[in-house]
Amino acid sequence: MVVVLGVDVHKDTHTVVGADQAARKVGERVVRATDAGHRQLLGWARRQFPDERVWAVEDCRHVSARLERALLAAGERVVRVPPKLMAGVRGSARTRGKSDPIDALAIARAALREPDLPVAEHDDVSRDLRLLVDHREDLVGERTRIQNRLRWHLHELDPELDIPARGLDRLVVLDRLTDWLTEQPTTVVTRLAGELLADIRALTARINALEAEITTRVRRIAPALLALPGAGALTAAKIVGETANVTRFRSEACFAMHAGAAPIPASSGRINRHRLARGGNRQLNAALHRIAVTQIRLDGLGRAYYQQRRENGDTTMEALRALKRRLARIVFNLLKDQQPVTPDVLPAAA
Incomplete structure (x- = not known):
């Protein structure tokens, strides 16, 4: 008998609920989200369900990555369930309310209802590339927030100062603004603007370096x-x-x-x-x-x-x-x- 093990993942704990082919609950376990907890979970699943098992993990990116790698390294079969699909199954269930066991059972039932869900793969090449892209996007977001604060400081210093829409991404514009600030009277606003310019310059260098690394990897991979x-x-x-x-x-x-x-x-x-x-x-x-x-x-x-x-x-x-x-x-x-x-x-x- 094939048992689907739905996993509701969190930073501290993972809740697992088993469901048979009739979508009935046949087991439940909560473990710590650590390597030791993953080993305990594997041992429990192999004892409780020695025949065929399929792990249905809620696709929560970084939260579920360590558990997926542990399961795949142990030779288990893992499918990824989109949270939106799980939420729809939970809303149509007879059990009301929300809890980790309810969510885990909904994940298992979603996997039973959708047999063609994408199978999880332990692919270090694509994962490393995704981590680099995500990190670059985080840095771009942080740079944008700093740029917005800088624009307000510059507007206070000179409302007629014209800065192109994407100008603060360019080092030549940053150099010109740095020289302009040195000519202004020394105030708290000019000091803060200078510090923000330095932060933007440093982030831009890191962003450009990441883009160059990503480009090199993509040319080799795809x-x-x-x-x-x-x-x-x-x-x-x-x-x-x-x-x-x-x-x-x-x-x-x-x-x-x-x-x-x-x-x-x-x-x-x-x-x-x-x-x-x-x-x-x-x-x-x-x-x-x-x-x-x-x-x-x-x-x-x-x-x-x-x-x-x-x-x-x-x-x-x-x-x-x-x-x-x-x-x-x-x-x-x-x-x-x-x-x-x-x-x-x-x-x-x-």
Whole structure:
């Protein structure tokens, strides 16, 4: 008998509830979120359910990563359950309220209802790339917050000071502002502005270094993806990191569903249409969206396909959805085959 072990993950503890094929609760265990706790959990599961086991882990990125690695290293089979899917199952259950055991059981039942969930893979290459991309985005966010504070200080010093919209990202602009501040009377505002300029300069150097490292890794890992129009190094790195080994998807349709690019039926009566998916991996969806928007601006088959959909009566959003679905298929095949593509070619749909 196959037992699905739903895991509700937290920083301090992991709650596990087993469910049989009829979605009935058959066991429960709470362990510390440590290496020792993971070993205890494995020992309990092997004693309680010696036959076939499937672990359904709530996909919470960094919170679930250590548990996933421990399970995969022990030879266990692990699938990832999106939190949105788990929440829907919990809302339709007879048991009211919310607790860790209720959530863990909902995760197990979601895995039973959705047999094609993405399988977790222990892929250090894609994980390292995702960590670098996430860290760079955190630094960019921190730099943006500092830049906003600096703009207010500079406005107080001189309301007519003109700074380009993206000027504080450029070292030449930072140098000019530093020289300008040295000519101003010494006040608390000028001192704070100078410190913020130094912080922005340091963050910019780190961000640029990370971008160079990411670009080098992507050229080695996924050169074919970089040849796709609209897929720059950062976008390609985001796709590789969020995909986490494309071989864990059974087909390109499963990959498109995971990315939130698969069409969702929105038909009623004589109206037959589809709409954009709001679920799936939003980071991966955003990367596909950037590629689609760029291809619409460029001359090529991506723009031609989009215009053809518009001429056939699709709305702007429907045509964009269709292009993103097409791109999901292309990205899946590029990652799977790792063969170079002609930069201005968008393969035809099957």
